[in-house]
Amino acid sequence: MKPITFSASPYTIDNIQLFKGADQAVVRKLLAPCPIMHVAAGRPLNPGGRALYIVLSGALSVAADARMGMADGNINKVLPGESAGEQSVLDEEANLTAITALEDSDVLAIDAETVWKLIDESNGTARNLLRLLSFRVRAANAQLRRRQKVGEFYRQMSMVDGLTGLYNRAWLNELLPPMVGQAHGTEQPLSLIMVDLDHFKKFNDSHGHLAGDQALRAAAQAISNALRPSDFAVRYGGEEMLVLLPDTGADVAVVVAERLCDRIRQSVIFHDMRLPMPHITASLGVASLTEGQDEQALIACADAALYRSKEAGRNRVTAA
Numbered sequence: 001m002k003p004i005t006f007s008a009s010p011y012t013i014d015n016i017q018l019f020k021g022a023d024q025a026v027v028r029k030l031l032a033p034c035p036i037m038h039v040a041a042g043r044p045l046n047p048g049g050r051a052l053y054i055v056l057s058g059a060l061s062v063a064a065d066a067r068m069g070m071a072d073g074n075i076n077k078v079l080p081g082e083s084a085g086e087q088s089v090l091d092e093e094a095n096l097t098a099i100t101a102l103e104d105s106d107v108l109a110i111d112a113e114t115v116w117k118l119i120d121e122s123n124g125t126a127r128n129l130l131r132l133l134s135f136r137v138r139a140a141n142a143q144l145r146r147r148q149k150v151g152e153f154y155r156q157m158s159m160v161d162g163l164t165g166l167y168n169r170a171w172l173n174e175l176l177p178p179m180v181g182q183a184h185g186t187e188q189p190l191s192l193i194m195v196d197l198d199h200f201k202k203f204n205d206s207h208g209h210l211a212g213d214q215a216l217r218a219a220a221q222a223i224s225n226a227l228r229p230s231d232f233a234v235r236y237g238g239e240e241m242l243v244l245l246p247d248t249g250a251d252v253a254v255v256v257a258e259r260l261c262d263r264i265r266q267s268v269i270f271h272d273m274r275l276p277m278p279h280i281t282a283s284l285g286v287a288s289l290t291e292g293q294d295e296q297a298l299i300a301c302a303d304a305a306l307y308r309s310k311e312a313g314r315n316r317v318t319a320a
């Protein structure tokens with residue numbers, strides 16, 4: 001079968017995605033006046049213009065524009081037979097994507113009016129265009145989902161303390177107020193334990209800051225291992241940690257705090273037996289939410305109890 005060419009060019013239309021299965025005579029008639037542009041490698045195509053471009057030879061690169069909030073360094077390569085710029089033609093918006101020739105290319109430029117005529121007069125072209133747009137929407141949705149996942153990952157990372165793996169102050173600031181609100185609303189108890197490592201300055205001075213970091217990790221691990229999945233451990237400050245116990249009243253909170261105190265005292269800082277065996281202890285303060293109390297007052301109560309543990313000789317638990 002004789003290949004169908006268009007314009008005065010040697011190119012055939014049977015390999016162009018958009019015109020697959022379309023009435024070739026109609027397509028050829030409408031494409032006849034459309035210019036074929038030769039674009040040198042690295043040159044942009046009509047920035048901001050409204051035209052549908054079909055690559056006949058060479059290759060184009062299409063990068064989403066930052067103004068759309070879609071720019072993410074992703075570049076799509078458009079190869080012979082494929083098209084770019086359909087959307088700007090259909091929604092009558094200026095093309096916000098940067099289209100550049102990756103290599104010396106021949107590109108058929110179809111102006112908006114001709115695209116609409118093709119849609120009106122060639123069912124096959126209209127169907128192909130719909131299919132193409134549907135594919136583009138799916139790809140954009142998948143890209144958005146990927147970006148949401150990455151965003152959520154970084155959001156969660158920003159809520160975790162890098163040294164201990166416990167939640168950090170940002171997490172506490174976001175989550176404690178609603179937890180206090182919920183406890184008041186449901187009249188469920190909520191308890192809080194403040195944990196502060198004893199003589200930690202001396203520990204650092206004697207064993208070095210790296211050993212201090214390791215001791216902090218060991219204490220955080222001991223705390224995490226001793227809690228129920230419904231409890232939360234937070235690194236509150238340097239060597240100060242905080243434990244939140246939802247649905248837990250004062251009596252049980254003191255039992256949990258005693259357990260944490262024991263586990264920290266027994267924690268192994270260096271598993272390498274050739275290293276000296278320093279150990280740590282902690283002082284703890286326990287407070288339970290009282291009527292009308294806000295989160296700051298609750299923390300202040302636990303802090304005051306912790307201070308009394310320090311005053312009484314450290315390595316112990318005091319309840320507010």
Ligand SMILES: Nc1nc2c(ncn2[C@@H]2O[C@H](COP(=O)(O)OP(=O)(O)OP(=O)(O)O)[C@@H](O)[C@H]2O)c(=O)[nH]1
Binds near residue numbers: 201204209210310
């Ligand atoms: N290695 C290490 N040390 C830390 C970190 N954050 C805080 N510290 C140290 O923890 C020490 C806390 O010292 P202080 O607040 O004086 O309290 P302390 O020596 O534990 O004394 P008491 O709390 O009264 O028992 C300081 O020397 C801080 O430098 C950390 O991330 N790593």
